[in-house]
Amino acid sequence: MTFRLKMMSAAAVLLAGTLAGPANAVTLKAVMHSDVKIVDPIWTTAYIVRNHGYMIYDTLFALDEKGEIKPQMVERYTESPDKLTYVFTLRDGLLWHDGKPVTAEDCVASIKRWGAKDALGQKLLTFVDTMTADDAKTFTVKLKSTTGLLLFGLAKPSSNVPFMMPKRVADTDPNTQISDFTGSGPFVLKTDEWKPGDKIVYVKFDKYKPRAEPASGLAGGKVAKLDRVEWLAVSDQQQAVNSLLAGEIDYLEQPATDLIPLLKEDKSIKLVDYNPLGLQYTLRPNHIIKPFDNPKARQALMYALNQKDFLEATIGNPDYYKVCKALFVCGTPLASEKGMEGLLESNFAKSKELLKEAGYDGTPIVLLQSTDLAALTNLAPVAKQLLEKGGFKVDMQSSDWQTVVSRRVRRDPANAGGWNLMLTSWVSADVLNPVMSGFVNASCDKAAFGWPCDAQMEKLRDDFAREPDPAKQKAIVEAVQMRQREEVTHVHLGQYYVPIATTSKVSGVLTAPAPVFWNMEKK
């Protein structure tokens, strides 16, 4: 290094020194998959808002690393012999960020707001007869009939998560955004430092009382070991990786798959497979217009496609994907391949045969392609190629993701701004059973875009909701998959995994369906 270079380096170090904060406070800087624009995790299902929710709110129950339901804010609960009355008692010492105690009334109001908005919550509330606060720490839920949804619903790990809020906040109309961000979670939102498009800042909630058990998944002791967490808004993936390599940030939630080799080369970077359930690619047909208003045409999709081609084209590295025919995610208690025999194996002859039976007239089907989300862009060309081999004519129409989002809710004919097929991906934690999974919902106009309409599928979903016995739940799931073979509400195209990248200074990243920052340390 020349003298001039040394001098310039020294000047840069001096400048950098002026940026440093207090010496002993531990600050972790992270780049998440998106900037936080909305901060009401009940108002929207956006995953970044769910992640924000886990920072500042707490839940009554939570799933541990094994996917088992564990009490979180709840100290204990009792279940009546007829399984119709549940009494929940809150833990001692739970406080809101404003210092006031968490009460049973707050929890009842929070469950009501969540239940008014979330699909599983709505289903759950149809089983609830009354929900009342008995005293400051106890509330009782009386059910009209038995259901396995109560505890699972209160432990729901992904959007919308039933986060607890003070009653004054939870009383907000669920379709209006909240403006008071008081939670009772392990971190507090620094509203004065939140600059949308720049960063959102959380600081440790000193009065948070964690459970005594060690942290496991989303359950156990939520011990905040960081004084301050900053989520920086860096939209450029290359720059996010550069920042991690340069040590300017400590944590990158979703590095682009093609940049992972760059991170693997650097010994100061760790890749953490935090979410063993990963995500699931999905193809959704539009059930209300031709040709997919005919089940035979939808079945042809199941025969023409195969998962490996999609996963190879989008993820590439087999370490980060899994061919999985289980509709409700491999590696979970409800995983089963029953009903999927012979499907998703690119049997083009069978696909053509079914199309003939469906009376498909060769009209090109409109396949929507999103071009700006790296994880989705390559899916549509693969689908086009396989479907054309399977006897379809395909008109692939490309646009940005938000255009796809707005177009997919249109019910117009495909040649008038509507659509026939679109591709997306789900966080697996959102599709763990037939009630949660938005695409299995076949309630016609009330279903998600694509609008499948099948009374038998809806009956099976209701049966699942009523059934508290896990073994019987699995039998219902298998019946759902048998029905799915006929009805084809959607086509699942395999699971994939996106690791978290951190610097080697960071440890304690938990294995969970959502990225959380308690238990994490930075040396």
Add this chain to the structure above:
Amino acid sequence: MAAYILRRLLATIPVLLIVAVLVFLMLRLTPGDPAAVIAGDNASTEQIDLIRSRLGLDQPILVQFGIWAGHLLGGNFGESFFFKKTVAELILGRIEPTLSLAFVTMVIAVSVAVPLGVLAAYKQGTWIDRMVMGFSVFGFSVPIFVVGYALIYVFAITLGWVPVQGYQSISAGFGGFLQRLILPAVSLSVIYIALIARMTRASVTEVLGEDYVRTARAKGQVERIILFRHALKNAAVPIVTVIGLGIALLLGGVVVTESVFAIPGLGRLTVDAVLARDYPTIQAVILLFSVIYVAINLGIDLAYSLFDPRIRY
């Protein structure tokens, strides 16, 4: 002069009206549904419809325009669909990084480009001239983000002199402010250096052939005075025009630069708002940019009289 400024300011009213109508209509006619974006993937059709209704997007376009225009006349840009903030608050929070970036970029561009252009004109036909013109071609040809990534690789990752990304307000310390702004400003200035240097060279070359320059030389005037007092001043009108247009174009350029360097300015706000179909924010930002364009054009016209006394308003 005052009458001229008043006339020009009055003339901006129809311009802004046309911009307002066009922006409003174009946004409504392009595909996109803020309600679907807000609701997220798990939302049912009912929930999306409810959000659409809350945002007033289920009203006829004329009614929507009437409401927006009414608020605008009262000085209210409305509330962002996404951020729990007014659009005015959002813009105020984002204007400093953009103005800082634009200012530092133009300072770098003008202070490098004008001397280079004058030098190239003075040394016309020599290797210096060819180098400057070669750099100009490079500056025009290479996209801003490529220059940005190259500079980041060398100065941020390899040498570690400056941060990879981010912005620090000047109020938090000038050192940090400059340290974080220098790479984006240099990246963005390359194309303006190319543009202004080329224009300066052409203008000064033309002026150097004028009789009064020959006369100055015949009187024994030193070359520095000839170049900077006589030639550059007389060549200034087209150079000022290009600089002014450059400032206006810069507002477009910052969109890419702010995204690459994660600077929370108006450029990124525009990109975020467009991707999310945040209509009130897009409308306000484009109106603001229009006002700035008009103001810059007026400023350029007024500046002419400083350099050429023959121009009077």
